[in-house]
Amino acid sequence: MISLAYRLQTLSVEDCRVWLHANEWQYSLTLSNKRAREFCNGRALIRQLLLQQSGVAVAEIQITLPSAQAPAMYVKGQAVALSISHSRQAVAVVYSQQQPVGLDLEYIKARDFVQLSSQFSALKAATDSATFYQSWTAAEAYSKFSQQPLLSVLAHPLPQNIQLKHLSLPGYMLCLCYKIPDTTVKISANIQ
Numbered sequence: 398m399i400s401l402a403y404r405l406q407t408l409s410v411e412d413c414r415v416w417l418h419a420n421e422w423q424y425s426l427t428l429s430n431k432r433a434r435e436f437c438n439g440r441a442l443i444r445q446l447l448l449q450q451s452g453v454a455v456a457e458i459q460i461t462l463p464s465a466q467a468p469a470m471y472v473k474g475q476a477v478a479l480s481i482s483h484s485r486q487a488v489a490v491v492y493s494q495q496q497p498v499g500l501d502l503e504y505i506k507a508r509d510f511v512q513l514s515s516q517f518s519a520l521k522a523a524t525d526s527a528t529f530y531q532s533w534t535a536a537e538a539y540s541k542f543s544q545q546p547l548l549s550v551l552a553h554p555l556p557q558n559i560q561l562k563h564l565s566l567p568g569y570m571l572c573l574c575y576k577i578p579d580t581t582v583k584i585s586a587n588i589q
Contacts, residue, residue, distance in 0.1 A: 399498060399575060402446040402585040403489035405566065407438040416441035416455055435488070436463070439481035443490040447472065447589045467541060480541050487569055496560035499542025499574040501534040516528055517551035527565075535561050542574040 409432050413421055417440055425433045440460055447453040451472075459471040460479070470479035470492065478493045480500035487504040510525035511526075514520040519536040523529035539559060540550040562582055564571040573582065 398584045399448060399491060399493045399573070399580055400450055400487065400585070401491040401500070401573060401582060402442055402565075402588050403487065403502065403566065403571060404438070404442060404587050405487045405569070406587075407434055407483075407488055408441060408484050410434055410437045413437035413441035416444045417455035418455070418459075420462065421460070430515070435483040438488040439483060439490060442488055442588065443470070443479065443481065443492060446490060446585060449585070449588055450583075459562070467544065480538075482537075482541075482571075484569060487566075489571055491573055493575065493580075496576050496580070499538040499540065499544055500572070501541065502535075502569055502571045503530055503534050504569055505530055518553050519551045519555055519556070520543070530570035531563055534563065534570050535574065538572040538574035542576075 399421050410425060417437060421440060425437050428436060444455050444458050447458055453472055461469045468479060468481065470477050478496065478498045480491050480498050482489050482500045482502040484502045485504040487502055489500055491498045491500045505526065508529065510523050510526060514523040514529060520529065520532045522531045535555060536550050537547060539555050540547040560575050560578060560580070562573040
């Protein structure tokens with residue numbers, strides 16, 4: 398099973414504090430306001446989701462601090478796949494104990510999708526704004542899933558042996574990438 402949650406309106410940094418470990422809170426104080434809000438909301442939301450679904454306490458969920466690598470998560474000492482994405486005032490998280498996952502959330506705004514589509518093989522199918530955002534979020538989600546740089550992913554068509562699940566949300570496009578067909582995806586919105 399894969400569990401995904403999103404919130405279209407982020408919490409204040411202070412409202413996230415109860416969901417953070419002391420080292421995460423201290424780290425957030427070194428960030429810009431925008432980056433602190435993104436960082437704190439991603440960690441708060443994944444912990445809220447785990448508490449809601451599995452009763453796992455904040456102290457039992459370890460998430461590595463930012464580095465050149467994507468954050469790694471350990472729940473009760475066991476590695477669990479994690480992906481976090483944020484855009485504007487929204488945040489989304491996904492985790493799985495069975496397989497790697499990748500997630501992208503994008504605010505929909507006017508872009509020159511024709512020019513971007515002509516530059517990158519992974520975006521060739523984009524003929525309008527909707528298909529552009531589906532292609533773009535798929536590429537970013539696959540980049541996180543595969544741990545390949547985004548520009549490398551964009552340079553080629555996406556592989557056929559991956560699963561992509563798109564959600565069209567008010568003002569946003571979300572894409573989840575995973576490997577195992579017929580996996581159940583549980584989606585939660587606006588967890589409190």
